[in-house]
Each structure stands twice: as C-alpha cells, then as structure tokens.
Amino acid sequence: MFRKVIVLLAIISLCIQCKYKEKPEFIKVEKIKVENYKKGDITISADVFFKNHNDYGGKLITENIDVFLNDIQIGKVNTEEFNVPAKDTFAIPLTASFDLMKQLKNNSEALGGNILNLILKKEFKLSFKGPITFSKGPFNYTYDLDQTNTVSF
Secondary structure (H helix, E strand, O other): OHHHHHHHHHHHHHHHHOOOOOOOEEEEEEEEEEEEEEOOEEEEEEEEEEEEOOOOOEEEEOOOOEEEEOOEEEEEOEOOOEEEOOOEEEEEEEEEEEEHHHHHHHOHHHHHHHHHHHHHHOEEEEEEEEEEEEEEOOEEEEEEEEEEEEEEO
C-alpha cells in the first residue's frame, strides 16, 4: 500500500511540474520564395517562425494549409509533422507545388486580369491560410495562419 502511495505521489508531482507555462509563440512567416520553375510547374517555400518558452517540446501539424495565388486557391502545403524543440526559436519549412498552366486554365476568368501583371512584373501575391496545430499530450493549441506576401520569380 505504501509503495502505491509513493508511486501515485511521484506521478502527480511529475504532472504538476510538466505543465506548460505558455503556448509556443507564433512570430512570423518569411523567406517566401519560388524554389523551382520548370515548364509551368512551380515550387514555393516559406519558413514559419515560432518561439517555445517551455522546458520541453511537442509537435506542430500543418496538414490543412491552403496556398492562394492572387486570392485564387491553387493547392495545399506539402509538409510533415514537425518536432518542436524545447526553449528555442525555430522555423518550420512549408513547401507547395502547383502547375501554373493548369491553374491559369481552371481559373482563367479570375486570374485573367492578373496574367499580364504576372508576366510583365514577374511577381504575384502569394498567401498561406489555414491552421497550424501545436500538440503535446492533452495540450493542443491551433494558430490560424493567414500570411500574404508579394513574391518575385
């Protein structure tokens, strides 16, 4: 009986000490750039920065982030679950690939006025929108990512 009480107290003590002081802090999205452009296929990348003030890490899940080109949805981010380091500032990489010609064909009316701008200026407005979920055991928090930048290629 005494052993069970000791084990129970040890577990309770660990649980109390392992509380999160605060959720990881979303800082910014930067380094949005065109990684690859071949025959209409475009690969775009970005880094999403966070700071974890806690003594232990967790996981960030980014499976439902949509990518928009000049306010037209063109695809989803291709990424995996990311391990969050303890007491550190870190960046999670986001990557998205899409076929520009297919998007222009499918969204010709909506993108029509922007095609000339895209060709002449070689820049476009790129947005990442969707949830990023932080998870550690029973503790979950969702950040609503909504970042738009002008990207040159």
